[in-house]
Amino acid sequence: MFESMHGLSRTHYCGELSAGENGQTVTLTGWVDTRRDHGGLIFVDLRDRTGIVQVVFSPDINKESFAKAEGVRSEYVLAVVGRVSVRPEESVNPNISTGEIEVLVDELRILNKAKTPPFYIEDGVDVDENLRLRYRYLDLRRPEMQRAMMMRNRAAKSVRDFLDEHGFWEIETPMLTRSTPEGARDYLVPSRLNPGRFYALPQSPQLFKQILMVAGMDRYYQIVRCFRDEDLRADRQPEFTQVDLEMSFVDVEDVLSLMEKMIARLCRDTIGIEVTTPFPRLTYREAMDRYGSDKPDTRFGMELVDITDVAAGCGFKVFTSAVENGGQVRGINARGCGSYSRKDIDELTKFAAIYRARGLAYFIVTAEGVKSPIAKFFNEQEITSILERFKAEEGDLLLFVADQPDVVAASLGALRLHLAERLNLIPADQFNFLWVTDFPLLEYDGEEQRWVAMHHPFTSPREEDLPFLQSDPGKVRARAYDMVLNGIEIGGGSIRIHRRDVQEMMFDAIGLTKEEAREKFGFMLEAFEYGTPPHGGIAFGFDRLVMLLLGRKTIRDVIPFPKTQSAADLMTMAPGPVDERQLKELYIKTTVKKTTEKK
Amino acid sequence: MFESMHGLSRTHYCGELSAGENGQTVTLTGWVDTRRDHGGLIFVDLRDRTGIVQVVFSPDINKESFAKAEGVRSEYVLAVVGRVSVRPEESVNPNISTGEIEVLVDELRILNKAKTPPFYIEDGVDVDENLRLRYRYLDLRRPEMQRAMMMRNRAAKSVRDFLDEHGFWEIETPMLTRSTPEGARDYLVPSRLNPGRFYALPQSPQLFKQILMVAGMDRYYQIVRCFRDEDLRADRQPEFTQVDLEMSFVDVEDVLSLMEKMIARLCRDTIGIEVTTPFPRLTYREAMDRYGSDKPDTRFGMELVDITDVAAGCGFKVFTSAVENGGQVRGINARGCGSYSRKDIDELTKFAAIYRARGLAYFIVTAEGVKSPIAKFFNEQEITSILERFKAEEGDLLLFVADQPDVVAASLGALRLHLAERLNLIPADQFNFLWVTDFPLLEYDGEEQRWVAMHHPFTSPREEDLPFLQSDPGKVRARAYDMVLNGIEIGGGSIRIHRRDVQEMMFDAIGLTKEEAREKFGFMLEAFEYGTPPHGGIAFGFDRLVMLLLGRKTIRDVIPFPKTQSAADLMTMAPGPVDERQLKELYIKTTVKKTTEKK
Numbered sequence A, B: 001m002f003e004s005m006h007g008l009s010r011t012h013y014c015g016e017l018s019a020g021e022n023g024q025t026v027t028l029t030g031w032v033d034t035r036r037d038h039g040g041l042i043f044v045d046l047r048d049r050t051g052i053v054q055v056v057f058s059p060d061i062n063k064e065s066f067a068k069a070e071g072v073r074s075e076y077v078l079a080v081v082g083r084v085s086v087r088p089e090e091s092v093n094p095n096i097s098t099g100e101i102e103v104l105v106d107e108l109r110i111l112n113k114a115k116t117p118p119f120y121i122e123d124g125v126d127v128d129e130n131l132r133l134r135y136r137y138l139d140l141r142r143p144e145m146q147r148a149m150m151m152r153n154r155a156a157k158s159v160r161d162f163l164d165e166h167g168f169w170e171i172e173t174p175m176l177t178r179s180t181p182e183g184a185r186d187y188l189v190p191s192r193l194n195p196g197r198f199y200a201l202p203q204s205p206q207l208f209k210q211i212l213m214v215a216g217m218d219r220y221y222q223i224v225r226c227f228r229d230e231d232l233r234a235d236r237q238p239e240f241t242q243v244d245l246e247m248s249f250v251d252v253e254d255v256l257s258l259m260e261k262m263i264a265r266l267c268r269d270t271i272g273i274e275v276t277t278p279f280p281r282l283t284y285r286e287a288m289d290r291y292g293s294d295k296p297d298t299r300f301g302m303e304l305v306d307i308t309d310v311a312a313g314c315g316f317k318v319f320t321s322a323v324e325n326g327g328q329v330r331g332i333n334a335r336g337c338g339s340y341s342r343k344d345i346d347e348l349t350k351f352a353a354i355y356r357a358r359g360l361a362y363f364i365v366t367a368e369g370v371k372s373p374i375a376k377f378f379n380e381q382e383i384t385s386i387l388e389r390f391k392a393e394e395g396d397l398l399l400f401v402a403d404q405p406d407v408v409a410a411s412l413g414a415l416r417l418h419l420a421e422r423l424n425l426i427p428a429d430q431f432n433f434l435w436v437t438d439f440p441l442l443e444y445d446g447e448e449q450r451w452v453a454m455h456h457p458f459t460s461p462r463e464e465d466l467p468f469l470q471s472d473p474g475k476v477r478a479r480a481y482d483m484v485l486n487g488i489e490i491g492g493g494s495i496r497i498h499r500r501d502v503q504e505m506m507f508d509a510i511g512l513t514k515e516e517a518r519e520k521f522g523f524m525l526e527a528f529e530y531g532t533p534p535h536g537g538i539a540f541g542f543d544r545l546v547m548l549l550l551g552r553k554t555i556r557d558v559i560p561f562p563k564t565q566s567a568a569d570l571m572t573m574a575p576g577p578v579d580e581r582q583l584k585e586l587y588i589k590t591t592v593k594k595t596t597e598k599k
Helices: A065-070 A129-134 A142-166 A206-214 A252-270 A284-291 A307-310 A317-323 A340-355 A380-389 A405-424 A502-511 A514-527 A542-550 A580-585 B063-069 B130-136 B143-167 B206-214 B252-270 B285-291 B308-312 B316-323 B344-354 B380-391 B405-422 B500-509 B514-528 B542-551 B580-584
Strands: A025-038 A042-046 A052-056 A077-086 A101-112 A188-190 A199-200 A219-227 A241-249 A281-283 A328-334 A359-364 A370-371 A397-403 A433-438 A441-447 A449-454 A480-485 A488-495 A533-539 A588-590 B025-038 B042-046 B051-057 B077-086 B100-112 B188-190 B197-199 B219-227 B239-248 B281-283 B328-334 B361-366 B370-371 B397-403 B433-439 B442-445 B448-454 B480-485 B488-495 B536-543 B588-590
Touching: A025 A052, A025 A101, A025 A514, A042 A065, A042 A077, A052 A077, A142 A219, A142 A252, A142 A542, A142 B143, A188 B188, A206 A219, A206 A241, A206 A441, A206 A514, A241 A252, A241 A542, A252 A480, A252 A488, A252 A533, A252 A542, A281 A284, A284 A405, A284 A433, A307 A317, A307 A328, A307 A380, A317 A397, A328 A405, A340 A397, A340 A405, A340 B328, A359 A380, A370 A380, A370 B051, A405 B588, A480 A533, A488 A542, A502 A514, A533 A542, A580 A588, B025 B051, B025 B100, B042 B063, B042 B077, B051 B077, B063 B100, B077 B252, B100 B219, B143 B219, B143 B252, B143 B542, B197 B219, B206 B219, B206 B239, B206 B514, B206 B536, B239 B252, B239 B542, B252 B433, B252 B480, B252 B488, B252 B536, B252 B542, B281 B285, B285 B405, B285 B433, B308 B316, B308 B328, B308 B380, B316 B328, B328 B405, B344 B397, B344 B405, B361 B380, B370 B380, B397 B405, B480 B536, B488 B542, B500 B514, B536 B542, B580 B588
Parallel strands: A052 A101, A281 A433, B051 B100, B281 B433
Antiparallel strands: A025 A042, A025 A077, A042 A052, A077 A101, A188 A199, A219 A241, A241 A533, A328 A397, A359 A370, A359 A397, A433 A480, A441 A449, A480 A488, A488 A533, A588 B588, B025 B042, B025 B077, B042 B051, B077 B100, B188 B197, B219 B239, B239 B536, B328 B397, B361 B370, B361 B397, B433 B480, B442 B448, B480 B488, B488 B536
């Protein structure tokens, strides 16, 4: 029953054949996608990672092969030798790339049989994701998953080629490293040779890449696995992949211009689109003011409009008191939503409340003027001024939030996205890249009652803001930047502090004594004393980037073997139970009474 | 004191400059390698990862810069703007690539200061390795280490380019996986979300890469981190890097011919040597017979010579009884060692005893005939026959071992290497690649009293040997192969079993019931039922390969941040102590009473 490839050698991939090979004898290998018997012939769609080709068995060509083909079932593994033949016009299948031809099979070898798969090997299957993950090897046979893996591979190659051409060295940093005092939760690894001590899997190679700059490597990169032991809400994975890099002797502009070239090249090399560079740039302040977000989706308008000055003088207490308390009044124009019902608006109000907005005022713009419970608090001139700022037209709905700036931004920013989706304003095939720069260096932690680093304490402040580090810490802008694609942060980085005096000012600003700093960042600070060059870098979330390029909804669709929300691998059933002996050797005990195998 | 790069942009790397840039104004950055004051000028050797260039400060060019340069010390970080100037002939320095020119500095910026390093930043420093590891960022500044990192990067790029051109996709396999029942010791990772259960860090992606073949990926590769929690005798690291790949629809010949092309390309792309392909091939049997090793160093001769037939009939009891017990008598010719003293020969005998040889017989070949305590046991004809086989000449020393084949091979194989080193027979700049094929599929485990897989139980036997799987398991040859470079195994792999009937025969041969097999290899066997293509692959030890190419003595010299024999990172002091809280969250306890920080 089983036969081997002995003496055969594949000449083409299935999906590569076309009328150009007409008359040639070819050797193909692959899986049976479908089998049809028709008019005394057997038609098999043979599939490999490049696509599908129709192979035909006829008793007139080879009786033995035809007989064998009768036993063939879905997902059997075949090797066939046959002649490429252009199909008659009426048989051409325009749905597959090889639809103009078929292969008339002489020799058939059945290399392996297959049980019936638990789901169809085809795109868009409607099947529980857990079943797909359990049988990932079958799920990955589906053309859209094969394409995802191919594209992910191509994306990595594009990035590597680009960085190589620009003098970056791929340098590997350790996976077994030291637990860091801050950041997300570490995955720990007990050490057998160092009883009672633990390695941590890296959350990112941040410290090592800066050390590599101290080491004079000049330009480093890595496409590297990182680990975070977080609860997996949203679309997160316990292990994920970063494109991580660092450069010496550079400023913000150098990093930004190089990286947008890299991303443009990536888009060209993968999905074949041309992206315009330079990317638009927004300061953090601008982004918050105009979009209520530090990662704005600019594929549609509906920008936030400031009416604080007008509102300050109106008769509406909610507005005036917000302004008096240092707050602001802003709004968005939901174009054409003037017909929204009271219920619709109530729902929007509830939605805004998730982001702590205590209310949502509105104007409905009609031919007869503004309809609104609060219209009476505004005089004619104020209303005209407001309508002008919003470029409001008949049928529009203006929505206002009056509150502290962070609440206004968060609630209107979210409302803007919510409405855009509801109104179908977002073009699916558009790729809007942009930079957000000049993030605040520090943010005030109300709980700890002190200033903390918004990114990490090695992020460099802008030189001209140094004087404010003591006098007005909130005003200091960082030399930090995020790359945003369609409203999603895909990368972030900064120029780092390389000067000891600045580092000390920074520690001082976040209330860290020299001794505390030494304890927390020990070897790093020591390294920095031996001649550290100016340096900066960035890291991209590779899974997310590939997901967005391919228009997929979850990173699980572009990761070969992802884990579930409970961080389990359903195929291998990892994590699993281990022997007592293994734990004993590692000088640890589990505090769980009994470990049973999950099924 | 500190200055920034503001407004400056590096135009060249230091080591790139030559007379071709004469007269150009350049901006350079780097570290102060040395500073000399001479004739009213200050000479600084400025160093970056490309090399060194001499920059000159003169009060006549820029008084301010000259004054600043007086404060400059070793390892200070500088940016300089100056004019390239060809040196007068008598000042040319032939020892550095830029020795024909110097840069007359106008503007100097001191970007950072540096403490005095604990050792010199230069090649071949005689300093304790632990000190180098503690200050790895300084150690990595040494030109030979920079070259190692550059070459490692270039090696990875070469491999990636080659595999990409040959249709391999880089596909990432998980780091958090399931503990395997066999093989080396796993590193374990407790799971917070699955109390009492553990991930294992992969010893290799073996299972996943075979699963990817089941998934129809056709050609997979990865340059991937692997982990083994072994005692670190010899030159091992707890985490190491493999070039790992797998192909579908191939036979041994396909893998071998492609891989030698890849390695030849790697040699060309890194150290610029041309390697002849195809590589020589030896079966395991041949390798053992001729070199007493399954990873022979063929850079010199001194092959093992069989005299079992002659010895069988001689009067020397040690020889005849060895032959009668199924053993053999073999020897090597230590050319020109006829002058060795009794003491020398005693030492060689002791050396051979490490490999369980119970004795070492010898012939000293002189003009007057053979001198040997055992010469009297051989007649004229036997002696002539032996001398002929060894092509012995006056002044040679023949060394014989009579024992079971494994002892003969091990002891003579080791003796051969030992003598070659002692006699300086090994050319340092030669790269002898070869394949060893047809390893035994099974070996008998005397302790467990059963046959066990020599590689792993998915290794395919040669088809023509299948009948022996039951009748004579030791005779079955595997479709397994190792690539050997200068006597060191650098890669190994096999064609895998893809047929269920063969897999069952294999399990049967190693005494595994169906239930036991299912328990041990669960999901893998299930996957294999859904249409597994014929496939095979190989994995190379990347660290070792780079080490050998660069002629280094330890893999630690080609790994950016290696660990010590006790698996510690001396720079970050990993592994480290962790908080009780962290352990509690992971449902584990340490069994060590008190954890104190090592210094």
